[in-house]
Amino acid sequence: MKYFLIVFDGMADEPIPDLDNRTPMQVARKPYMDSIAQQGLVGSAVTTPQGMSPGSDVTNMGILGYDPHTYYRGRAAIEAASLQIPMESTDVAFRANLVSTDGEKMLDSSAGHVTTEEARELIALIDQKLSTRTLKFYPGVSYRHILIWRNGSDNVELMPPYKFHGKEFREYLPNGDGDDTLTRIIEDSYEILNDHPVNRRRRDEGHLPANMLWFWGAGRMPEIPLFFREFGKTGAVVAAVDLIKGLGRMVGLKVLDVPGATGYVDTNYLGKGQYATAVAADVDFVWVHVEAADEAGHENDIEKKIVAIEQMDKLVLGTILDWTRKTEQDVRILLLPDHPTPIATGSHSAEPVPFILYDSRNPQRTSLPFDERAVPETNLRVEFTPDLMKMLLEQK
Numbered sequence: 001m002k003y004f005l006i007v008f009d010g011m012a013d014e015p016i017p018d019l020d021n022r023t024p025m026q027v028a029r030k031p032y033m034d035s036i037a038q039q040g041l042v043g044s045a046v047t048t049p050q051g052m053s054p055g056s057d058v059t060n061m062g063i064l065g066y067d068p069h070t071y072y073r074g075r076a077a078i079e080a081a082s083l084q085i086p087m088e089s090t091d092v093a094f095r096a097n098l099v100s101t102d103g104e105k106m107l108d109s110s111a112g113h114v115t116t117e118e119a120r121e122l123i124a125l126i127d128q129k130l131s132t133r134t135l136k137f138y139p140g141v142s143y144r145h146i147l148i149w150r151n152g153s154d155n156v157e158l159m160p161p162y163k164f165h166g167k168e169f170r171e172y173l174p175n176g177d178g179d180d181t182l183t184r185i186i187e188d189s190y191e192i193l194n195d196h197p198v199n200r201r202r203r204d205e206g207h208l209p210a211n212m213l214w215f216w217g218a219g220r221m222p223e224i225p226l227f228f229r230e231f232g233k234t235g236a237v238v239a240a241v242d243l244i245k246g247l248g249r250m251v252g253l254k255v256l257d258v259p260g261a262t263g264y265v266d267t268n269y270l271g272k273g274q275y276a277t278a279v280a281a282d283v284d285f286v287w288v289h290v291e292a293a294d295e296a297g298h299e300n301d302i303e304k305k306i307v308a309i310e311q312m313d314k315l316v317l318g319t320i321l322d323w324t325r326k327t328e329q330d331v332r333i334l335l336l337p338d339h340p341t342p343i344a345t346g347s348h349s350a351e352p353v354p355f356i357l358y359d360s361r362n363p364q365r366t367s368l369p370f371d372e373r374a375v376p377e378t379n380l381r382v383e384f385t386p387d388l389m390k391m392l393l394e395q396k
Contacts, residue, residue, distance in 0.1 A: 001284075001330050001331070001332065001361075002280045002284065002285075002286070002324075002329055002330070002331045002332075003233065003284060003285040003286070003331070003332050003333075003334075003392055003393055004276070004280075004285075004286050004287075004288065004320060004331060004332070004333045004334070004335075005063065005064070005285070005286070005287045005288070005334050005389070005392060006288045006316070006317060006320075006333060006334070006335040006336075007060065007063060007244075007287070007288070007289045007290070007335075007336065007337070007338050008290050008292075008293055008309070008312050008316075008335070008336075008337050009056060009289060009290060009291045009292075009293060009294035009337065009338055009339075009341075010056075010291075010293050010294025010295075010296075010297045010298075010337060010338070010339060010340065010341030010348070011024075011025060011293040011294075011305075011309055011312075011337035011341075012025065012337040012339070012340035012341075012349075012351070012353045012354065012372055013025065013297065013305070013340055013341070013342050013343055013372065014340070014342045014343075014344060014349075014372075016302060016343055016344070018302060019302065023371060023372050024293070024302065024305040024306045024309055024343070025309060025370070025371035025372060026369075026371045026372070026373070027306055028306045028309035028310050028313070029310050029313070030309060030310060030313035030370075031313065032313045032314065032317040032318045032321055033313050033317060033335065033356065033370050034369075034370060035321075036317075036321070036333060036335070036356055036358040037356045037358075037366065037368070037369070037370035038365070038366060039358060039363040039364055039365070040333075040356050040357055040358030040359065040363075040364055040366070041356070041357040041358075041364055041366065041380055042354060042355070042356055042366055042368040042369075042370055042374045042378055042380070043354070043355050043357065043374075043378050043380030043381060043382060044352045044353065044354055044355070044374060044375040044376075044378050044380070044381050044382070045336060045352060045353055045354075045355050045381075045382040045385060045388055046352050046382065046383050046384075046385065047059040047062060047063060047336075047338055047339055047352070047353055047385050048339060048350035049062065049067075049068050049069055049385065052068060052069070052072070053348075053350075054339045054348040054349060054350040055075060055160075055217075055348060056243055056244075056294070056338055056339070056348075057072070057074075057075040057078055057217070057243055057247075058072055059338040059339045059385070060243070060244060060247060060289070060338050061078075061247060062385030062386055062388075063336070063338060063385055063388055063389070064227075064247060064251070064287065064389060065227075065230060065231060065386045065388075065389030065390070066224060066230075066251070066386060067384075067385075067386050068385075071222045071223075071224045072219075072222065073219045073220045073221065073222040074092075074093070074154060074217060074218050074219010074220060075095055075216075075217030075219055075243065076092075076093035076094050076095040076146060076147075076216075076217040076218055076219050077092075077093040077219040077220055077221045077222065077246075078219070078242075078243055078246040078247055078250065079093070079095060079140065079144065079146055079217075079242040079243050079246045080093040080138070080146050080148065080221070080246065081221065081246035081247075081249050081250045082140075082242035082243070082244075082245035082246030082248075082249055082255070083138055083140060083146060083242060083246075084249070085138050085146060085148060087148065087220075087221045088150070089220065089221070090150070090151045090152075091148055091149065091150050091151070091152065091220070091221075092148070092149045092152035092153065092154045092218055092219070092220055093146055093147070093148055093149075093218065093219055093220070093221075094146070094147040094148075094149065094158070094182075094215045094216070094217065094218050095144065095145075095146065095215065095216050095217035095218075096123075096137065096145040096146060096147045096213050096214070096215055097109055097110070097111075097143050097144065097145070097161050097213065097214045097215075097216070098110075098111040098114055098119055098122060098123075098143040098145065098193075098210040098212075098213065099111055099143070099161050099210070099211075099212050099213070099214045100112055100208035100209055100210065100211060100212075101169060101190065101211060101212045103190065103194075104168055104169070104170075105166060105167060105168055105169065106161055106164050106165055106166065106167060106169045106172075106214075107165070107166070107208060108165065108208050109143075109160070109161035109162040109165065109214070109298070110142070110143045110162075110295070110298070111143045111208060111209070111210035111211075112202070112207045112208030112209075112210070113142055113143065113262075113264050113295075114142060114143050114202070114207075114210040115142065116139075116141050116142050118198050118202070118210065119139060119140075119141075119142060119143060119145070119210060120139045121198055122193055122196060122198055122210055123137055123138075123139040123145050124139070125192060125193075125196070126189055126192060126193070126213065129188070129192055130185055130188060130189070130192075133150075134149060134150040134151060134152070135147065135148070135149055135150075135181075135185075136148045136150075140242050141240065141241065141242060141262075141263055142262065142263060142264070143210065144241065144242055144263075145213075146242075147185075147213075147215065149178070152178060153176075153177035153178055154177075154218040154219060154220060155176050155177040156174050156175065156176030156177050156178055156179055156182070156218060157174065157175040157176050158174055158182075158215055158216040158217065158218055159172040159216060160216045160217070161214045161216065162298050162346065162347065163347055165346065169214070173186065174186075174215060182215050185213060185215075186212060186213055186214060186215070189212050189213040190211060190212040193209075193210065193211045193212060193213075194209065194211040194212075196211075198210070199211050222250070224250055224251060225251070226251055226252035227251040227252055227253055227285075228252060230251075231285075231389065231393055231395065233283075233284040233285045233393060234282075234283040234284050234285065235248075235252075235253045235254070235283050235284060235285035235286065235287065236248075236253055236254035236255070236256060236279045236280075236282075236283045236285075236286050236287070237253045237254070237255055237256065237286075237287040237288075237289070238256050238258060238272050238275050238276045238279070238286065238287070238288045238289070239255075239261070239287075239288075239289040239290075239291075240258065240261035240262055240263035240267055240289075240290075240291060241263040241289070241291050244287075244289040248287065253285075253287065254279065254282075254283065256275050256279060258271045258272050258275050259271060263291045263295070264291065264292065264295050265292045265295060265296055265304050265307065265308050267290065267291070267292055269290065269292075269311045269312060269314075269315035269316050270315040270316075270319060272288060272290060272315075272316050273288075273315055273316045273317070273318070273319025273320055273323075274319060276288045276316075276319075276320055277319065277320055277323040280323075280329075285393070288316060288320075290308075290312050290316055292308035292311070292312065293305050293308040293309055293312070293337070293341070294341045295308075296308050296343075297340075297341030297342065297343055297346060298341060298346050298347075299346070300343050300344075300346045301343070302343055305343065317335065320333075324360060329360075330360050330361050331358075331359075331360050332357070332358065332359045332360075332392055332393075332394070333356070333357070333358040334355060334356070334357055334358075334388060334389075334391070334392040335355065335356045335358070336353055336354065336355035336356070336388075337353045337354075338353070339351075339353060340353060340372075351375075352375050352381075353372075353375070354370060354371060354372060354374040354375055354378075355382075355388070356370055357391060357392065
């Protein structure tokens, strides 16, 4: 038996007037998801714990089987783990986004999805100019980077930049311990990056510049038990973004790097499916994460989200299901979005999400659709997110 956890990040949504009050999940052609839904169990899950924010860090930690109320210490520390950045218990990690601004307003929290190659050049200069004995910058993927503050404080309010697109960013500057230092870096980064050759070229090519840093998601490294110790299964993770890779690395999963996996709608969907099936020969459990629909939601782009869902269905899930049939491999699959990312708001929602639990040995019959309509209709409701992993692994 092989176990697959498939998370299509931010896939769930709300009814959209331009889609005749349907959602992208309802409109998208997703025959593979619909097929295993008809042969499996369709339920609803609360993935955001009471009192916590519906970030992918919190929701994915819970889906992976770990209670965020117990283990969560902040997003950036998880991403630092992915980059294998050494951290002491007294250190604080900050997510450092490269963003686009006109000097007053937040134009785009992903800097027009700056390429990793361009970003590395910019972060290298930032590190050269702004690092100190206690502050150090580390490059990540695309717009996602890390600042480590040795002996720093995480007692500071930080607003994720995707929450105030089009607004004056000075209204959302850091507030709390060390806010003067963080604000100074934000302001200095604009002076350093705005007229950089990379950004002059991006503007000439019609792209938004990656011309400022923005900090959020501060956290310390948590103490968290290994997946094998908790569940008795060996495992691997197939993902593009540092957050998911970091969670996998923290709990001892084998972390795979898929060529062409970008964490955006142009990711290598087929490669993710192929790498997932290849590594399944060596481990019991494979976690596959695809960011594409979430990014489309943040961009308020209906068409991109529909296309992303269709690509995830055909090239990720389809590749996995085709492999199971060719190899006659028994599988259990848990497939779900980690949270909704509604087109209307461009931000995450804490609303429950639909999920599929499929077992090739024990096909079911259900008439529930695999989309948001199933949430109020199903009798299979999971209120405590870590219970999902126990259901997948057939553990009480």
